[in-house]
Structures are given as structure tokens and as C-alpha cells.
Amino acid sequence: MNQLLPKEVTELPNEKLIRRLCSLVSTYLDSAQVDEIYRAYQLALSAHEGQFRLTGEPYICHPLSVAIILAEMRMDAKGIMAAILHDVIEDTPVTKEQLREQFGDEVAELVDGVSKLTQLDCKSRAEAQAQNVRKMVLAMVKDLRVIMVKLADRLHNMRTLGIMSPTRRRRIARETLDIYAPIANRLGMNEMRLELEELGFAAMYPMRYRVLEQSVKKARGNRKEVVALIESTITKRLHDAGLVNCEVIGREKHLYSLYQKMRTKHVSFSGVYDVYAFRIIADQVDDCYRALGIVHNLYKPVPGRFKDYIAVPKANGYQSLHTVLVGPYGQPLEIQIRTRAMHHLAESGIAAHWLYKSDQEEISSSQARAHEWLRDLLEIQKSAGDSMEFLDNLKVDLFQQEVYVFTPKGKITKLPRGATIVDFAYAVHTDIGNTCVSARIDRMLAPLQTVLENGQTVEIITAPWARPNPLWLNFVVTAKARAAIRSYLRNFKKQEAVALGRRLLEKEFNAHNMSFEDVPKERIDQLLKALELPSLEALLEDIGLGNRLPFLVVRQFLQADASLDAGSKEEKGTALSPLIIKGTEGMVVNLAKCCRPIPGDPIVGFFNPGKGIVVHLSECKNVSELRKKHMNWLDVDWDKQASGEFPAVIRLELMNQVGTLAKVASTISRMGANIENVQITNQDSQISTDIITLMVKDRVHLASVMRELRKLSVVLKISRVKSELRKKQNHGKTNYSD
Structure with a gap:
């Protein structure tokens, strides 16, 4: 490598970056792989020659910076090469076939997965964005390194966003906060998510960011003393109990999470900032539960604020004990307790596959959850009618808090907060969702729109004749259920x-x-x-x-x-x-x-x-x-055999006295018709004009109902309405006419 990079030559920005990259990767890759990475750099340097970023630096500096971000995560050689080459297909004459010839199928497919779709026939920028996200997700399913490269690419773009116009900054920041930060969170990559959120927040709302940052700096002085005192108190109590290897860290809340809490809870800065956050990192799982008991003895726990994510991990593999305590000054303390392996996984998510080779059991569990989520996305995209619908479903899937329910056999099923029985049915299997008619929650019958709560046991009742109802779309919350219902209705309409x-x-x-x-x-x-x-x-x-x-x-x-x-x-x-x-x-x-x-x-x-x-x-x-x-x-x-119930509208002028409407309703019911709607359009002390929508079988049925209503002494006039009712304003009163 020394021959490749002579130190005596005055280095350009890209030469400094490639030297830094080679230094990083040489700590965990062999020399042959480092040489392959340098060869990819030479191709990218030649392909991007003459191209510059808005900052004025050579364009090649961007893919090198993306590769450095991944090298810090100890990404493998193929992933680093894909990062260096990730823009050559999109922005240069280099083709996928050329990449395949020089670097093999694996690198070519990775670069193609990250590249945007070009020459799209889209009606709007939003539709183009949706198609690009859809393509990226499909590539993610094949190889998780695609999203790793894409997230690193987005992170470096966000770090250098300041040179762009305010409009472009806000658009890219919104896309980052809506899609890329939630994807990083869903894959357990907490450190990357936090930086994407902070940068996105600063670009999206620069004034709010500056005001909040200044408020945090003002409050930081007094807070440091409080945090240090609580930290030392917890550490001493843990050591006294024999947990000498436990590490206690008082952490500062991030500005975007503070902003989100202020928005969702409608409180001022002072109302959120008093929640102090601490982490206790232990050696073993048993030590985590012992530490929980110790801090609960030290400070009073807040009822209903304890969550055991060790026994029941989050969908992205995150594991930790969460509890909220009342601190020494009456302030709430947020405590997270986890093992070191769990901490590595919480910070890096699927990236821990490359970072921490020793913790294979935890890593394989995290990757299994990531692949399970991606398989669900694949099923959702197959059901989606177009890219915009898929992007809507993806956003629904990304922004969710979880609720845990049980199948009759005791299997735990995770669903987003607000999920209903129909969501659960589709989570079990699409065919179960399509044919569900009712359910039992804890052995009690419940309607399909019932919102599920933690710990409930749900048993779905199906029928072979049952079909999805369009009204389900009004209450389902999971992307999988929504996509499956829409897909069925779309196909059903096609068959009709x-x-x-x-x-x-x-x-x-x-x-x-x-x-x-x-x-x-x-x-x-x-x-x-x-x-x-x-x-x-x-x-x-x-x-x-x-x-x-x-x-x-x-x-x-x-x-x-x-x-x-x-x-x-x-x-x-x-x-x-x-x-x-x-x-x-x-x-x-x-x-x-x-x-x-x-x-x-x-x-x-x-x-x-x-x-x-x-x-x-x-x-x-x-x-x-x-x-x-x-x-x-x-x-x-x-058809002479036409069957069913059909809406018909009648207008009645009635005597305005007690029991009039009850008599009318009773007569209609006795004649075998149902009332769908009643409107009182005009009323004074003597006469009431009502518009009633009935469900009848046919014209003969309607005539017999009207004949019986005419016989009532309270009915002064009756007629069928055969044209649309139109509202008219007359001297401040609302009345209707044909």
C-alpha cells in the first residue's frame, strides 16, 4: 500500500480520505482485500473525474466518506467497495456489466441496489421518490448491505447539507426523518438513527433547533451536578451489593427526542428536560434483574412505567429493562439496564454483525428479526397497487409502538399500538385475515374492530364464505393488513x-x-x-x-x-x-x-x-x-328475481306532537322495512317535515309502506323523493327541496 500511496506527494482531499480508509480497513481486513478496495477507488476516481460537489471538493470525496463511515462499522470488503462505487452507475457512463466484469456479481448487485432508478416515467417527485424507495427495499431483502450503504450515503449527505438551498434542505431533511431514520431504528442502528434525526431536525427546523440547543446549554450546569450525584449513588449501591463490574452512565437526552416529547405531550422545555436518563451496563442477564431490584430499593418506582424488553425483545432485536423512578429531588429518572452484548446490539443493530464477531448468538437473533421484517415488506410490496401506496404502507410500518398479545397456543405476537383483531388475524396469516368473522379475547367474544391490549389472548374465528370488508380499512393500522385488504378488493372488483x-x-x-x-x-x-x-x-x-x-x-x-x-x-x-x-x-x-x-x-x-x-x-x-x-x-x-334491500327516500309532513315519530317508526318496522336515516328539515309548533331513508325490497314494497303510513292520523302528507336533496339557506334557516 505504501507504493500505491507515496507520502512525499502533496495530498489532495481525496488522497487523504483514501489513506484514512485504507488505514481503517487494514486493521481488520487482509492486504489482498485492501488492494481490491483501492482498485475500486481507482475506477471511481476515473469515472467521477471532472465532477465536483456543491462544496467545491472533488465528487470522489463523497463515496470515500461513505466508505469510511462503513469502515468504522467494520463492514466487509465487498460492502466497502460498493460504497466507493455506489454512484458510478447513476452519475457516470460506467455500467453494471462493467462492474460485474471487474469486481464480480456481488459488488455489481450491491451498487445497483443503491442506485436510484433513472429515466422514471413519474408524474411527480413524490412518485419518483416512492419508486426509488420501493426498489431499495427490494434490494434490501436480497442483501442487508444495500441499506447499510444507503444509510451511510444519507448520513454523509446530511453532514454536508448546509451548502444547499433552504427548500432542498427541508425536502431532504423531511425524507430523512420520514424514511431513513425510522429504517435505521427498525434495524436497531441506534447511533446512526440519532445522528440522522439530529441533522434532519437542524435542517428542517433550524430556528427551533437553535432555541432548544441554547436552552439545553443554559440548563446543563446545574444538571451536571445532579447527574453526577445520582450516578455515584447508584454506583455505590450496586458495588455494595457485589455488582462491581456494573457500569453506570448518565446520558444527555438528544434534542430531537426532547422536541418530539414537547410536541406529543404538549409541554414546555422545562417539563421534559427534568427526566434524567441513566444506563446500567452489566455482565450477565441475571445481573440486570439484580440491578433492577437494587435501584427499585434505592428510589421509588413509578407504577406502570416498567418494561421488560429482555424477556420480550422489540421487533428490531433491542433488549433492555426500562424503568422510571422518582429521584432524590422528586424528579423522574429513566433507567435502562442491559448487558454489554445487548448494549452493542442496541447501538449498532444489524451493523453489529460486522462490529462484534464474538456475540454471534445475539447477532443472529437481530439479523433474523431484520430479515423477518424485510420478508413482511416484500409481501406488502407484492400487494401494493403502486409505489405511492407501498411508501404509505412502509411509513405506517416504520412508525409504531408495540403491543404484545398471545395466540391460543401461547405464542407471542407483536403488533403496533392501536392494532385491532383484524390486524392480528393478518399477522397470523393472510388467509386467516381474509376469512375472519369474529374473535374471542380471553375467551370472550369481541367485534373485529376491538383494539388489542398487552397480554390478551386472541383466538380468531373464520368462515370459508367470509371476505374482507372495505370498512376494515377505517380501523386497521398495520401495513400488512391494509395492503392485503386493498389487494383483495382490487382483485375482487376486477373479477366483477x-x-x-x-x-x-x-x-x-x-x-x-x-x-x-x-x-x-x-x-x-x-x-x-x-x-x-x-x-x-x-x-x-x-x-x-x-x-x-x-x-x-x-x-x-x-x-x-x-x-x-x-x-x-x-x-x-x-x-x-x-x-x-x-x-x-x-x-x-x-x-x-x-x-x-x-x-x-x-x-x-x-x-x-x-x-x-x-x-x-x-x-x-x-x-x-x-x-x-x-x-x-x-x-x-x-331482473324479475332482483333481491336485497335498496334505499328509497320519502318526505313526510307530520303533526308535531309527542310520539309522532315513534308511531311512524313502528309502522315502518311492522311493514318489514328498515330506517337508514332520518332528517328533520323543518319544524314549528304544529308541523314537522321529515326526510326518511328506508331500506325496501322493491317498488311494490315501498308503495305498501307508504299506504300504511297514510292511514296514520299524524301523517298530513307523504311523497317519494326522486331527485337529490339540495340545501338552501333562507333567512338563517336550513330547508330542503327537490
Whole structure:
């Protein structure tokens, strides 16, 4: 290496950095690996020649600084080489294939995993960011060193952020606080997380950071005396009990954690800063529990503030005993007790794999948890519809406090705070979540939206016919549950659209005295190729969602004249047999809310692109406007066997006296109808005008309900509302009209 780096030559900034890097890696790597690292440096130096950072230094200084951060973590040679080369694919003409030829598959894949996606077809910067994060997470699943390099890259960028414009600083800081710091925390890399948070806080809110920093400096003088006194008292008591190897450290809270507590607890600086923090580092696990008993005897513990993360580690592998005590001056003391191995793991997380080779049992446990989390992310990304949805799910997964519940067999399951029974069901298995109908919590039946608490035993009740409910999205909190529900509903809607598209196409073929089944496969393939569609299913889905008109598709099948004017389309529409509506088609056939059609009403359908068919009353006020603006309408009719309950709206003028509404409700119930909503729109001392939404079976059912209501002496007038209610303000009062 001395020949490679002659000391007598005046060193440039990058030469100083490569000398420092080689010195660091030579302490734990052999000379052949150090030479390989230097060879990677030479390629990166040549590739980045002529490129400079905004600070004015050669660009190569950045990847070298990233490599030094990783070398301090004792990263292996391949990881160091990937750090030096991490920008060459993105910013220089060097290709992945060239890297593979010179340094092998492993380094090439690592560099590619860190590189951003280029030439993205994205509508916004947010979408581009989401796609880059998605790619990075997928690469993380294959090799954890990808995220190590990316975090070190982000850390050095944050250290040199001051040269950028305020807008760019805030954007990068927000991304760091939202994504990269939480990822470092999730992987147990506490030291890196803290520095990322501090730098992100300073860049995001520079004024708040300076004010808080000055407040901490002012309070530090008196605090040092208090901390020293408590530290010596705890140390003496531990030594008296025979725990002479225990180390007591009084630590200063970080500015970002102070800021977060001030925000979440809505308190001033003085209300947070009085919480003193101490660590007790012991040799053995038994010593940790002995030390806990000693400090509980020394100072009074605060009830409900003890957590045993040794027996039940956090998801990122973190282990420690946490307790809060009332100190000698009445101030709360936060105490963390852990072994040295746990301390190494708490500070470095998965990086401890390279830092502390001796503690293999703890390291393998940490890596297993990291890989388990990454496997969950892989499942989430498969279910996500797009990159923005995946990024939302990732953020949900990163920001969580944990609750621990048990399966009926006693297995512990970790969930974020606020998780419900549905979250637990999906945590057990996606199929369990998709078919859950209820659950027992501690042997007592509970509804699915019940929020779980620590220590509960949860048993999921499933049914083969059960399916996910869209309303679950209102209360689930885990990314896995949210992604699985959305994925199922997306596929379910697709299946419904395909079925509806087939019915519409069959209807058009029947009008020509043909059957869709008679169309030759070759003709179908020709049309799909002409329409640039991958499959017949995609065509049927387009028709079902209203993106393509079935009569035009049939014309193309029959090789008829493609230019069909609006008049002929209307004539064709009236000549064809109507599409039969059952009312149970699901998400691709919707009943218009403006006129509330029910079975038995004359109706007409409109294609709403992307959503399917919207069914209106023929006499709906909106129909004439829709006919003028849209040509994609069709005749529909109710199936004689239409079943289910349908909303219908009635207006009643009632005598304003005690018991009137009860009589009305009783009559409606007796007639087998349900009340969905009641609005009192106008009321004085004598008359009340009410709008009631009923759930009825069909037009005949509604007529019989209205007939019985007319017989009541308290009902002065009754009518069905067939157009949307619109609010109007009149002299400060609110009333409704058709």
C-alpha cells in the first residue's frame, strides 16, 4: 500500500480520505482485500473525474466518506467497495456489466441496489421518490448491505447539507426523518438513527433547533451536578451489593427526542428536560434483574412505567429493562439496564454483525428479526397497487409502538399500538385475515374492530364464505393488513368487472343473433392485438368498467363500419334488449344516489369510465344532462328475481306532537322495512317535515309502506323523493327541496 500511496506527494482531499480508509480497513481486513478496495477507488476516481460537489471538493470525496463511515462499522470488503462505487452507475457512463466484469456479481448487485432508478416515467417527485424507495427495499431483502450503504450515503449527505438551498434542505431533511431514520431504528442502528434525526431536525427546523440547543446549554450546569450525584449513588449501591463490574452512565437526552416529547405531550422545555436518563451496563442477564431490584430499593418506582424488553425483545432485536423512578429531588429518572452484548446490539443493530464477531448468538437473533421484517415488506410490496401506496404502507410500518398479545397456543405476537383483531388475524396469516368473522379475547367474544391490549389472548374465528370488508380499512393500522385488504378488493372488483363485461358483450352479440362463444379464437386474438391488450380478460374488464363501449367492440369483431354516429347509436340502443340488473352485481354496478332507483322503477344506465355502470331513474333530472354530455348510455331493466334491500327516500309532513315519530317508526318496522336515516328539515309548533331513508325490497314494497303510513292520523302528507336533496339557506334557516 505504501507504493500505491507515496507520502512525499502533496495530498489532495481525496488522497487523504483514501489513506484514512485504507488505514481503517487494514486493521481488520487482509492486504489482498485492501488492494481490491483501492482498485475500486481507482475506477471511481476515473469515472467521477471532472465532477465536483456543491462544496467545491472533488465528487470522489463523497463515496470515500461513505466508505469510511462503513469502515468504522467494520463492514466487509465487498460492502466497502460498493460504497466507493455506489454512484458510478447513476452519475457516470460506467455500467453494471462493467462492474460485474471487474469486481464480480456481488459488488455489481450491491451498487445497483443503491442506485436510484433513472429515466422514471413519474408524474411527480413524490412518485419518483416512492419508486426509488420501493426498489431499495427490494434490494434490501436480497442483501442487508444495500441499506447499510444507503444509510451511510444519507448520513454523509446530511453532514454536508448546509451548502444547499433552504427548500432542498427541508425536502431532504423531511425524507430523512420520514424514511431513513425510522429504517435505521427498525434495524436497531441506534447511533446512526440519532445522528440522522439530529441533522434532519437542524435542517428542517433550524430556528427551533437553535432555541432548544441554547436552552439545553443554559440548563446543563446545574444538571451536571445532579447527574453526577445520582450516578455515584447508584454506583455505590450496586458495588455494595457485589455488582462491581456494573457500569453506570448518565446520558444527555438528544434534542430531537426532547422536541418530539414537547410536541406529543404538549409541554414546555422545562417539563421534559427534568427526566434524567441513566444506563446500567452489566455482565450477565441475571445481573440486570439484580440491578433492577437494587435501584427499585434505592428510589421509588413509578407504577406502570416498567418494561421488560429482555424477556420480550422489540421487533428490531433491542433488549433492555426500562424503568422510571422518582429521584432524590422528586424528579423522574429513566433507567435502562442491559448487558454489554445487548448494549452493542442496541447501538449498532444489524451493523453489529460486522462490529462484534464474538456475540454471534445475539447477532443472529437481530439479523433474523431484520430479515423477518424485510420478508413482511416484500409481501406488502407484492400487494401494493403502486409505489405511492407501498411508501404509505412502509411509513405506517416504520412508525409504531408495540403491543404484545398471545395466540391460543401461547405464542407471542407483536403488533403496533392501536392494532385491532383484524390486524392480528393478518399477522397470523393472510388467509386467516381474509376469512375472519369474529374473535374471542380471553375467551370472550369481541367485534373485529376491538383494539388489542398487552397480554390478551386472541383466538380468531373464520368462515370459508367470509371476505374482507372495505370498512376494515377505517380501523386497521398495520401495513400488512391494509395492503392485503386493498389487494383483495382490487382483485375482487376486477373479477366483477370481467363478469359484467362478458354479460354486456353477450348482450350485444345476441342482438345480432349470434353468440360470443361462436367468435373464432383467431379473430379474438387479432382484435386484442389491434387494441394492444394482453388478454381477453383485460378487454372484458375494460368493457365492465366502462372504458370501452360493448357495441363498438362487437362492430370491430364483425368487421363492420367503425364510424358509427350518435344517432345510429341511439337507434341501436333502443332496438336492443336491455341489460338485466339484479342489484347484487357489487362494485361495478352502482345505483345513483341522486334518484335512488329500486326494483320496479323504469331505469337507464350510464357508463362511468373506471367505475362501471351507474343506474338512474328514467325520470331523474340528471338523465337529460347526461344524455347531452355523454354518448355511453344503455337501456337496462330490473331482473324479475332482483333481491336485497335498496334505499328509497320519502318526505313526510307530520303533526308535531309527542310520539309522532315513534308511531311512524313502528309502522315502518311492522311493514318489514328498515330506517337508514332520518332528517328533520323543518319544524314549528304544529308541523314537522321529515326526510326518511328506508331500506325496501322493491317498488311494490315501498308503495305498501307508504299506504300504511297514510292511514296514520299524524301523517298530513307523504311523497317519494326522486331527485337529490339540495340545501338552501333562507333567512338563517336550513330547508330542503327537490
